[in-house]
Structures are given as structure tokens and as C-alpha cells.
Amino acid sequence: MxxxxxxxxxxxxxxxxxxxxxxxxxxxxxxxxxxxxxxxxxxxxxxxxxDRVYGAKHDRPGRHASTASIVESVRDDIAFARNFAVVGGPGELTVHSPLAAAPAELTVAVSTPFADQIVVTIDGIPPAWGWESDEFDRTAATADLRRLADELAEIIDSYNHDGADVGPRFFRTIRAQETTLIR
Known part of the structure; x- marks a missing residue:
């Protein structure tokens, strides 16, 4: 070029x-x-x-955008996904979004504690919806909560890049209250 x-x-x-x-x-x-x-x-x-891999929205906030401006874009995407509902007619496929299907009392906060880290914290999780106990009385995230964390990670990753010749633009962590679900 x-x-x-x-x-x-x-x-x-x-x-x-x-x-x-x-x-x-x-x-x-x-x-x-x-x-x-x-x-x-x-x-x-x-x-x-x-060998670089760019997320689908990598250039949207700008090539040299700060992590804080990327956080604003991520917040906008999360707010849109929470309110977006696809209403299909009879016989049409419907799109399932874990963010849209999440309980209303659930909150999602996005922060950047360091210049190269984005942390998403999910709070207000109804115990029956987000947590389950196993036979040893250990608490673990339900499949619904894990799907929600995966969708949040996908939104964040769409703004990132990585590759053999360059490290990631930023690191991300998805937390549910005090538990780290995705690092």
C-alpha cells in the first residue's frame, strides 16, 4: 500500500x-x-x-482510541442488546440473546481499572437464575449465566485485536458479582 x-x-x-x-x-x-x-x-x-486478527468493530471507536472510549462503545452495545428484541412471525426463526433474556433486575457495569483492561461486572443476579449448587455444596454459575458471560465477552472481543506480531489491544475480564467467569 x-x-x-x-x-x-x-x-x-x-x-x-x-x-x-x-x-x-x-x-x-x-x-x-x-x-x-x-x-x-x-x-x-x-x-x-x-497473522493479526481484528474484531468486527475494531475500527469503530478509532484506530488509536483509548480504552475509555472503547468502554463507552461496549456500554452502548450492551444497552442496545438488552433492549433489542426480534419479534418473529409464525414459522420464522427467532434470535436468542442472553442479554435480552436476562432478568430485568440484573445489572451490567463496564469499567477500565487500568489503561489496557476492561472489566465487566454482572450484579443483581437472582440466585435461582444465576447460581446452582453441586453435590458437594459448591456454588457454580448456571448455563444461562455462562451464556450471558460468553455474549458479553463476544461484544468486548469485537473491539480487540491480537496476533503473532502484536499483542491484544486490551485484556478483558467478565465477573459475576465476586466470581470471575471469563478471563
Missing amino acids: GTDHFVRITRLRALIDHENTGAGERATAQRMLDRILRKSPGHNGSPASS
């Missing part, structure tokens, strides 16, 4: 990330950037031979 592409990508990202860019102009710049990146080898401007 030549320097012309690099300059265009840099300028488009700056325009998209600038606070005074209008919604219409931002959307147009995003479409132009998406088009350039689709045509670029390896997408996201990385060489085609790279």
Missing part, C-alpha cells in the same frame, strides 16, 4: 474521530474509510501476510 493510501486513511480517521465533525460528514467519511480498507490487502491496513 502506497503512502497515498496511508495519508487518506489517516485523514479519514482524524475526520471521523474529531468532535466537531457532523453526523452526516462522519458517516460519509466512515463509508469512504470502509471502502478503502476493504480494497487494502489484509484489511485494516495490515499486510496480507500478517
Whole structure:
């Protein structure tokens, strides 16, 4: 990729990330950037031979976005997933979302205690819905709570990258009250 592409990508990202860019102009710049990146080898401007893996929403908050701005995007995605319901007609497939199906009293908090870590904490979990005891009286997460944690991890991972030549953009932890479910 030549320097012309690099300059265009840099300028488009700056325009998209600038606070005074209008919604219409931002959307147009995003479409132009998406088009350039689709045509670029390896997408996201990385060489085609790279072993990097990018999440589906990696570029949405901006290439050099802080973890705090990624957290805001994750919060928006979680709020949307909690309220989104697909109502199918007779004979149509329905989409199951553990976030949408979770009990209403359940809360999900997203924080960034360190610059390279995102922590999601699930609180207000009804005991019968989220926890079960085994024959030795040990408490473990139910399948519903594990599915919820998996969906939250998937949302967060969509903003991350990883690879042989670069480490992850950030690390994530999913907790249910005081128990770490996913690291």
C-alpha cells in the first residue's frame, strides 16, 4: 500500500474521530474509510501476510482510541442488546440473546481499572437464575449465566485485536458479582 493510501486513511480517521465533525460528514467519511480498507490487502491496513486478527468493530471507536472510549462503545452495545428484541412471525426463526433474556433486575457495569483492561461486572443476579449448587455444596454459575458471560465477552472481543506480531489491544475480564467467569 502506497503512502497515498496511508495519508487518506489517516485523514479519514482524524475526520471521523474529531468532535466537531457532523453526523452526516462522519458517516460519509466512515463509508469512504470502509471502502478503502476493504480494497487494502489484509484489511485494516495490515499486510496480507500478517497473522493479526481484528474484531468486527475494531475500527469503530478509532484506530488509536483509548480504552475509555472503547468502554463507552461496549456500554452502548450492551444497552442496545438488552433492549433489542426480534419479534418473529409464525414459522420464522427467532434470535436468542442472553442479554435480552436476562432478568430485568440484573445489572451490567463496564469499567477500565487500568489503561489496557476492561472489566465487566454482572450484579443483581437472582440466585435461582444465576447460581446452582453441586453435590458437594459448591456454588457454580448456571448455563444461562455462562451464556450471558460468553455474549458479553463476544461484544468486548469485537473491539480487540491480537496476533503473532502484536499483542491484544486490551485484556478483558467478565465477573459475576465476586466470581470471575471469563478471563
